[in-house]
Amino acid sequence: MAKEQTELLEDEPQNLNWTRKHLLDIDSFTVAEYDLVLKTASAMKEILSRPIKKVPALRGKTIATLFYEPSTRTRGSFELAAKNLSADVINLASASSSIVKGESLIDTLHTLQAMGVNGIVIRHSMAGAPYLAAKHAQASIINAGDGWHAHPTQALLDMYTVFEQKKHLKDLKVVILGDSRHSRVARSNIWGFSGVGAKVTLCAPLTLLPPGMNYRYHPYQGVEIETDIQKALEGADVVMVLRLQKERQNAGLMPDVREYIRYYQLNRQRFALAKPDAMLMHPGPVNENIEIEPELIRCPASVIDQQVTNGIAVRMALLYLVIGGKKDEI
Amino acid sequence: MKSRLIIKDGLIIDPARSLEVKGDLVVEDGKIIQSGPGAASSFNQNAEVIEAKGMIIAPGFIDFHCHLREPGFEDKETIKTGSLAAAAGGFTTICCMPNTQPSADSTSTLSYIRETAARDSRVRVLPIACVTVDRAGKTLAPMIELAEAGAVGFSDDGSPIADSWIMLRALEYSKPLGLPIINHCEDPALVANGQMNEGKISTLLGIPSSPAISEEVMIARDVRLAEYTGAWVHIAHISTAGGVEIVREAKRRGVRVTAEATPHHLSLTEEAVMNYDTNARVNPPLRTQEDIEALIEGLKDSTIDIIATDHAPHTSSDKNQEFSLAPAGISGFETALGVVMKLVHDGRLTMAEVVSKMTIAPAAILVGAGLKLGSLDNGSIADITIIDPGQRWVVDSNAFLSKGKNTPYNRMELKGKVAFTIVSGQIIFNGTKNSQTL
Numbered sequence: 214m215a216k217e218q219t220e221l222l223e224d225e226p227q228n229l230n231w232t233r234k235h236l237l238d239i240d241s242f243t244v245a246e247y248d249l250v251l252k253t254a255s256a257m258k259e260i261l262s263r264p265i266k267k268v269p270a271l272r273g274k275t276i277a278t279l280f281y282e283p284s285t286r287t288r289g290s291f292e293l294a295a296k297n298l299s300a301d302v303i304n305l306a307s308a309s310s311s312i313v314k315g316e317s318l319i320d321t322l323h324t325l326q327a328m329g330v331n332g333i334v335i336r337h338s339m340a341g342a343p344y345l346a347a348k349h350a351q352a353s354i355i356n357a358g359d360g361w362h363a364h365p366t367q368a369l370l371d372m373y374t375v376f377e378q379k380k381h382l383k384d385l386k387v388v389i390l391g392d393s394r395h396s397r398v399a400r401s402n403i404w405g406f407s408g409v410g411a412k413v414t415l416c417a418p419l420t421l422l423p424p425g426m427n428y429r430y431h432p433y434q435g436v437e438i439e440t441d442i443q444k445a446l447e448g449a450d451v452v453m454v455l456r457l458q459k460e461r462q463n464a465g466l467m468p469d470v471r472e473y474i475r476y477y478q479l480n481r482q483r484f485a486l487a488k489p490d491a492m493l494m495h496p497g498p499v500n501e502n503i504e505i506e507p508e509l510i511r512c513p514a515s516v517i518d519q520q521v522t523n524g525i526a527v528r529m530a531l532l533y534l535v536i537g538g539k540k541d542e543i
Numbered sequence: 544m545k546s547r548l549i550i551k552d553g554l555i556i557d558p559a560r561s562l563e564v565k566g567d568l569v570v571e572d573g574k575i576i577q578s579g580p581g582a583a584s585s586f587n588q589n590a591e592v593i594e595a596k597g598m599i600i601a602p603g604f605i606d607f608h609c610h611l612r613e614p615g616f617e618d619k620e621t622i623k624t625g626s627l628a629a630a631a632g633g634f635t636t637i638c639c640m641p642n643t644q645p646s647a648d649s650t651s652t653l654s655y656i657r658e659t660a661a662r663d664s665r666v667r668v669l670p671i672a673c674v675t676v677d678r679a680g681k682t683l684a685p686m687i688e689l690a691e692a693g694a695v696g697f698s699d700d701g702s703p704i705a706d707s708w709i710m711l712r713a714l715e716y717s718k719p720l721g722l723p724i725i726n727h728c729e730d731p732a733l734v735a736n737g738q739m740n741e742g743k744i745s746t747l748l749g750i751p752s753s754p755a756i757s758e759e760v761m762i763a764r765d766v767r768l769a770e771y772t773g774a775w776v777h778i779a780h781i782s783t784a785g786g787v788e789i790v791r792e793a794k795r796r797g798v799r800v801t802a803e804a805t806p807h808h809l810s811l812t813e814e815a816v817m818n819y820d821t822n823a824r825v826n827p828p829l830r831t832q833e834d835i836e837a838l839i840e841g842l843k844d845s846t847i848d849i850i851a852t853d854h855a856p857h858t859s860s861d862k863n864q865e866f867s868l869a870p871a872g873i874s875g876f877e878t879a880l881g882v883v884m885k886l887v888h889d890g891r892l893t894m895a896e897v898v899s900k901m902t903i904a905p906a907a908i909l910v911g912a913g914l915k916l917g918s919l920d921n922g923s924i925a926d927i928t929i930i931d932p933g934q935r936w937v938v939d940s941n942a943f944l945s946k947g948k949n950t951p952y953n954r955m956e957l958k959g960k961v962a963f964t965i966v967s968g969q970i971i972f973n974g975t976k977n978s979q980t981l
Binding site for chain 2: 240317318319337339340341342344345359360361362363397400423424425426429430431432433
């Protein structure tokens with residue numbers, strides 16, 4: 214591991230052992246756990262720079278990806294991560310399996326169980342589905358996104374990407390711009406970045422922020438709400454733009470896309486309000502010309518492609534930690 | 544020879560007469576003939592005797608809101624199993640909601656329910672009929688005919704009457720019948736796809752949520768419509784502090800509105816949904832501690848007239864799936880008393896208040912249907928519930944007599960249990976024996 218990397222922990226880190234059987238959410242992660250994930254990811258990233266990007270850490274283990282929602286990058290990223298660790302991978306997607314025949318989630322899990330898989334990576338449109346899975350499976354469950362609830366591996370790869378560049382996370386101003394009401398990416402990033410001492414600001418019209426968040430309920434301590442994009446972006450270290458889902462664009466949550474673009478699109482002029490060294494992130498896929506001006510997508514500040522690469526390293530780290538690879542085989 | 548039952552030495556609580564006295568109760572041929580201190584002594588002891596020392600003798604509980612699922616959903620519950628569960632919960636009269644298949648919007652379905660109940664049930668089963676055909680909220684059901692066929696109220700149950708024009712016509716049309724229109728007040732447009740209370744927990748869990756205001760706006764509309772027509776609206780399972788305040792204010796103005804609260808809304812908050820527990824998924828959703836406080840306050844000042852279970856049994860496969868797919872509802876008959884008694888043990892409600900809300904108060908709502916229940920006065924029908932208030936027991940859903948094992952109280956310890964349930968002088972449930980049914 215590179216020596217110059219700053220520890221997340223201010224004190225000397227303890228030799229933390231991974232204790233989680235499943236990765237369902239990061240809402241109860243300790244700083245030490247974040248630290249372990251990021252360090253392990255860093256080791257995995259080194260593997261990705263080798264000419265032969267393969268280690269035997271998970272040889273003989275079988276991992277199933279079980280996707281009830283369409284996904285390109287997350288599923289592909291998990292598959293590659295598992296293969297880089299020499300695990301065998303089977304992919305089940307809702308369109309091409311018994312799921313369309315009305316097979317229940319619990320049935321599917323029992324089937325995978327009987328096949329002897331060691332880990333199940335699950336993506337589901339309904340919040341909490343991985344929790345149901347964890348109740349019924351002996352295999353490790355890894356949440357690859359459930360409804361609006363959580364996308365823990367996305368948050369961890371986002372944290373890793375920022376950490377890699379900034380060398381620290383504490384006190385950074387992280388602005389999450391866009392529809393956080395319906396966003397699992399936002400929810401997990403709120404936990405992650407707040408959990409290591411960064412300052413998170415959510416920016417969107419109130420109709421796209423978690424309901425009643427700023428005037429009635431206070432689910433997240435220390436998370437700021439700012440409906441004015443200019444004020445939100447001022448002094449930002451990280452600007453994370455969220456996708457405005459197609460089905461939300463005409464759902465009555467805002468007048469129309471035109472007005473959204475006018476007041477909430479991240480464009481060059483607005484991005485200039487952030488710090489000069491601010492990072493620009495997007496979990497993808499990008500709606501060009503809607504939430505972000507096309508010129509920004511691959512501008513020097515953008516780390517959108519690094520997020521994808523780092524996603525593989527972070528997922529390797531998580532599969533390794535959760536499913537249990539042997540340390541000397543990395 | 545006359546059949547006689549003597550209940551000795553209990554605490555008689557009869558809120559209809561504001562009576563709370565230690566004594567005996569004598570039942571002959573299904574009627575109460577004598578009660579009070581030493582009442583048994585003047586009678587031939589050659590009778591069936593229940594020793595009720597340390598127990599409470601109350602009028603039989605009346606549940607104005609339950610789901611028996613028959614016809615149509617017999618895998619969830621039947622009139623037979625539902626009535627057994629009701630008896631175990633101390634209920635002697637239960638009013639079943641019309642969300643059956645077919646819906647109870649015709650005299651034939653109503654007759655089916657009444658005939659099945661006459662055959663299969665030892666508790667009184669009184670059907671509530673639909674307000675609109677197939678509960679679709681479009682066309683009024685034949686309410687006069689349904690009232691003649693034994694309906695004790697009208698409701699579209701889980702389908703709120705969203706169209707204000709239909710609600711107004713329903714109130715007008717049913718007014719001469721003297722029966723309530725029972726509305727599930729949750730504005731569907733505001734509920735949208737909501738599956739739990741909107742708030743801190745829903746945000747953390749990422750579950751689509753419905754706000755308290757979705758209940759409040761419809762209660763506000765309904766009390767205004769009731770005021771306008773002079774008709775009677777009954778608010779089912781009120782769950783919000785705001786809703787309680789609207790009903791309180793309407794009652795102050797003299798609006799003909801009654802309201803009910805469920806044991807679960809009186810005892811559990813949205814926190815029960817944490818970990819995606821589908822057994823805590825219910826409509827309207829579990830709210831907050833603030834709402835619970837307002838419901839208790841509402842019971843105390845009679846803004847809320849009655850406690851009703853909204854017993855809603857589901858199969859284990861219904862509940863054992865993704866939170867968003869699991870149907871809403873709690874199997875409530877068998878835990879109702881124990882759950883509500885926590886409020887008594889905690890000093891929030893008196894025993895007499897609880898008994899009142901579960902007996903004479905719902906009986907008053909049934910008066911329009913020509914039934915005289917809910918009292919232990921001489922000459923009354925001998926529907927009696929005997930309660931052991933101090934008995935501690937642990938909820939075991941597998942031991943439920945209901946087919947619905949869906950309870951958020953499983954493995955919780957409750958204090959207060961039904962010892963005997965008596966309908967027309969016949970003991971139909973004996974909770975002091977190991978064998979639960981008679």
